[in-house]
Amino acid sequence: MAITTDISRKLPIGVQSFSDLRKTGCLYVDKTDYVYYLAHSGTKSYFLARPRRFGKSLFANTLSAYFEGRKECFSGLKIESPRPNQRKGLRRTFQDGRTEIV
Numbered sequence: 001m002a003i004t005t006d007i008s009r010k011l012p013i014g015v016q017s018f019s020d021l022r023k024t025g026c027l028y029v030d031k032t033d034y035v036y037y038l039a040h041s042g043t044k045s046y047f048l049a050r051p052r053r054f055g056k057s058l059f060a061n062t063l064s065a066y067f068e069g070r071k072e073c074f075s076g077l078k079i080e081s082p083r084p085n086q087r088k089g090l091r092r093t094f095q096d097g098r099t100e101i102v
Helices: 018-023 033-038 056-068
Strands: 091-093 100-101
Touching: 018 056, 033 056
Parallel strands: none
Antiparallel strands: 091 100
């Protein structure tokens, strides 16, 4: 049995910016339901443990876009209306080790 799929969209290899990924139309597995869950669960801190090359920086960038209220990035996804930036927090970039307040 042959499985055929149409992968007419390009794979986001090396893309770590959520807005760039959405603007260029790259293939993206919608995990924004996890963003909503993390943002509204009431937990004060999270430890995101994933193996190397499993999208930690992209997910952190997605969280940043959500809290900054960049609605254009979320059109067509599970959460289309991100809330405005009401909380501030730290963002750790795994690519170059930077930490910044967002």
